Amino acid sequence: MSVSKLVFAPLSYTGWGSLKELLPEVEKYDPKKILVVTDPMLAQIGLTDRVTDPLETEGYSVTLYTDVVPEPPLETGEKLVSFTRNGQFDMVIGVGGGSALDLAKLAAVLAVHEGPAVDYLNLTGTKNVEKKGLPKILIPTTSGTGSEVTNISVLSLETTKDVVTHDYLLADVAIVDPELTVSVPAKVTAATGIDALTHAVEAYISVNASPTTDGLALQAIRLIGRSLRKAVEDGSDKQARIDMSNGSYLAGLAFFNAGVAGVHALAYPLGGQFHISHGESNAVLLPYVMGYIRKSCAKRMADILNALGGNSTYLSEEEASYKCVEELERLVKDVGIPSTLAGFDIPASALESLTQDGVKQKRILARSPLPLLEDDIRQIYQSAFVGAVAEPK
Numbered sequence: 001m002s003v004s005k006l007v008f009a010p011l012s013y014t015g016w017g018s019l020k021e022l023l024p025e026v027e028k029y030d031p032k033k034i035l036v037v038t039d040p041m042l043a044q045i046g047l048t049d050r051v052t053d054p055l056e057t058e059g060y061s062v063t064l065y066t067d068v069v070p071e072p073p074l075e076t077g078e079k080l081v082s083f084t085r086n087g088q089f090d091m092v093i094g095v096g097g098g099s100a101l102d103l104a105k106l107a108a109v110l111a112v113h114e115g116p117a118v119d120y121l122n123l124t125g126t127k128n129v130e131k132k133g134l135p136k137i138l139i140p141t142t143s144g145t146g147s148e149v150t151n152i153s154v155l156s157l158e159t160t161k162d163v164v165t166h167d168y169l170l171a172d173v174a175i176v177d178p179e180l181t182v183s184v185p186a187k188v189t190a191a192t193g194i195d196a197l198t199h200a201v202e203a204y205i206s207v208n209a210s211p212t213t214d215g216l217a218l219q220a221i222r223l224i225g226r227s228l229r230k231a232v233e234d235g236s237d238k239q240a241r242i243d244m245s246n247g248s249y250l251a252g253l254a255f256f257n258a259g260v261a262g263v264h265a266l267a268y269p270l271g272g273q274f275h276i277s278h279g280e281s282n283a284v285l286l287p288y289v290m291g292y293i294r295k296s297c298a299k300r301m302a303d304i305l306n307a308l309g310g311n312s313t314y315l316s317e318e319e320a321s322y323k324c325v326e327e328l329e330r331l332v333k334d335v336g337i338p339s340t341l342a343g344f345d346i347p348a349s350a351l352e353s354l355t356q357d358g359v360k361q362k363r364i365l366a367r368s369p370l371p372l373l374e375d376d377i378r379q380i381y382q383s384a385f386v387g388a389v390a391e392p393k
């Protein structure tokens with residue numbers, strides 16, 4: 001029997017209308033100056049007002065910070081950290097997609113540390129996070145990244161990504177209100193939704209999976225499997241938005257504890273070298289990575305097939321695992337995401353640089369049930385270029 005360390009930290013509110021819990025939660029901390037970190041688009045369409053208006057009405061001093069970009073570069077993080085230190089804030093609220101939430105966590109923690117954010121990067125930094133930082137409340141407006149329940153802040157470097165990670169980056173409160181996701185465009189719903197699905201699938205096949213994370217992951221796959229297409233087709237479909245919100249939250253809890261694996265490892269270089277969004281990078285690789293490793297986790301792939309609404313009753317594990325890959329492929333296609341790397345205009349000549357960057361993701365690759373070495377990684381990328389699932393030689 002193995003021992004699992006499980007962290008389900010943030011006090012969370014989920015469900016339609018759960019944003020109403022924000023004010024009572026803020027009151028508990030009695031902040032003097034609140035910093036709200038949010039995407040500029042959300043401020044523009046007035047969604048952020050739904051967070052700031054009730055606070056301002058109650059007399060809180062609220063400062064809006066909107067210098068947030070997708071897949072935020074390190075410099076974006078540095079600027080926000082300086083701004084937070086100079087502003088003497090005593091609470092940070094993140095409102096938005098994964099980028100806004102990741103930046104909010106980073107700012108809240110590094111506000112009480114010294115030196116630039118680069119010093120605290122996981123791979124190349126020289127300093128450790130030592131203090132909890134300012135209280136932080138995270139409010140996702142997309143159903144995908146799970147950032148509201150993880151302890152990681154991802155930052156983009158020149159051609160790769162690095163993270164600041166520590167349990168002090170965990171939110172004090174997460175408010176996961178599907179009502180806030182209704183205005184998310186179809187393309188973003190699709191990409192973030194497949195990211196959430198990938199979190200659940202990879203947590204389920206991870207070598208660090210446990211009975212607890214299995215339960216979370218399978219329920220996430222069920223909810224996302226039955227509602228992602230609907231949420232993409234009709235963003236106003238309330239039940240679909242509720243399912244996606246809960247699915248994304250459960251997938252976040254699952255992967256924070258069990259980890260992600262090969263899909264995420266090989267997706268990072270696509271973001272780093274070609275600026276493909278995190279969700280789309282995962283989506284385009286999902287069938288190819290799962291197809292490559294399926295024999296190492298066939299029984300689990302059969303479970304995933306069933307959770308996606310398929311039926312493995314009359315199939316061998318081998319057949320069910322194959323069908324699971326087909327089902328994943330179909331889902332990615334149905335939500336309108338290109339199914340090959342060529343579909344993202346990535347030249348075939350990039351095979352080697354992608355492979356070399358993929359190999360570097362050792363920490364994530366270590367969770368794959370099938371060890372993925374350099375040749376395997378090259379074969380998987382190659383299969384994603386030609387659009388035909390490959391198997392280990």
Ligand SMILES: [Fe+2]
Pocket residue numbers: 145195199264278282
């Ligand atoms: Fe992800």
